[in-house]
Amino acid sequence: MIVIFLGPPGAGKGTQAKHIVERYGIPQLSTGDMLRAAVKAETAIGLKAKAVMDAGNLVSDEIVAAIVEERIEAEDCAEGFLLDGFPRTVRQAEMLGGILAKKGREIDVVIELQVDEGALIERLRTRIEETKARGETPRADDNEETFAKRLGVYRDETAPLIPFYADQGKLRSIDGMAPVKTVSSEIEAILDPISTTK
Ligand code: ADP
DSSP: OEEEEEOOTTSSHHHHHHHHHHHHOOOEEEHHHHHHHHHHTTOHHHHHHHHHHHTTOOOOHHHHHHHHHHHTTSGGGTTOEEEESOOOSHHHHHHHHHHHHHTTOOOOEEEEEEOOHHHHHHHHHHHHHHHHHTTOOOOTTOSHHHHHHHHHHIIIIITTHHHHHHHTTOEEEEETTSOHHHHHHHHHHHHHHHHHHO
């Protein structure tokens, strides 16, 4: 089962991803997490990506596509996986289609979490406060200025994926403003039937 999560920063993809990992036993592949790990480990990719990420811009399509292509070769992806934060541009979506086709695989469904932008900035403020309350440092790109930039990038670069996948008949949109449990149930209603046929 290959699932893509689509939605602006702060839509709740990470929260719901955890639930999917537990329920269906497929790994979550977050390109954001993978890139942050590369930055921390100071790999060649990490060194290149850091400034771009801190500014709220997108890392190059080639870099992220290569990271994903390598990751999905791993044994734990054999039964499927959940992509969170990838693809983020139409070009990445085309590259992903090519990568999967080479392996004789295809995307089952794209789940879009719809949220209104006003709520997102509130969620960001809460996330920053909660992180600080735990004694941790917020992500370098989790501040209001960079967040506004990330939202703009989402609108311009990523939102075009909505019609892209709708045209392929793969898009399912759900209300990301509903309570966490309600969102989880709606996701289950989409994925349960797919997982039993796989
Ligand atoms: P968010 O919380 O906004 O969903 P992520 O953790 O997914 O953010 O990603 C953080 C940053 O990592 C992005 O702003 C971008 O710089 C980089 N990044 C993550 N995924 C991609 C991708 N698929 N293509 C390009 N850049 C990416």
